[in-house]
Amino acid sequence: MRKEVLNILGCCRCKSELNIDKAKTRKGDTRSGNLVCEECGLIFPITFGRPVLMTSNVIKEWRSPVSEAMGIGEYVTYDQSIEKLLLIGIDEALKLVEERKRLKEDDLESISEIPEEGIAKIRYRASGKWFKSGNRMERLLTFPWKNGDSDNSFNILMKKIAETQPESLLDIASGGGFAVSHQVWFNSGIKQTIAVERDLKCLGNIQYRFKYVGGNQTSEAVGGDVRQLPVRTESIDTAMMLNALPEIFGITSALSEAYRVLKNGGYFIILVSELPFTSDLISSGDFRKFAERADLYSGYEKFQSDAEKCGFNIESSERFNEKSGKFTRLISLRK
């Protein structure tokens, strides 16, 4: 982590500035230490060079947002969580969601330590070894992807982000960093890129991708939760998100956080499937009923109306017919 990024990063709870404590630095890069919020007292670790700006209640490996909404802690797939939802019944499950929402601010605690296994995963992926096994290099580290295909929704997303000419770019829920590393590769005008991701092992992938495209000096993978972005208010020119909405519990909080961190006139550009998650296990009507009330992604219309309630203007909303037969939407929101 480079110290310059602290001009943009902030405490995930109170959004105040962070100070470095007990830092070990190599060639201008902070490899370990703590980031301390003097305003509210939370302490965040820097692990293998990555700032982890989350509280202990949100740190996790991926699990279905349906389970998370119901407060079920097991590591389960989407289909397993739908089976559980049907077993409980939608009305009962919604009661669990309401209980879950009452989580108080006071329950937020500092992460005492990142488990050794988690650190090992970040280290392995950041080393590039993960990419070099199997045929991942070809699938995941080809720049540009789909070169020359001007009708491709991903390429149009990349172009649209670049056209906003951001100096500061925030990628929200980066996953492995596929989209954000493309933008860094493609757009040399960006002075600071921050990729926020909650699944810690992914931080290694994202930072390796930044290094691979030569963006290591301007780009940082940061552990963080989209509902409590570890980013200072009005510090970002453009925010982006690729296909992450169906993975999020707390869509409206994520929207209001995106709105908060953007400067006035800033853009939030999203590519997402038009429909919410579908499964043979549940009718789309039943899933939508649950998703709307549980604050999960329930389709682009609801998302756009939530964005407007939050204060965004919908600058454009364009449909793409993907090769998979599904429709996606490229949505450009402006603050």
Ligand SMILES: [Zn+2]
């Ligand atoms: Zn704080």
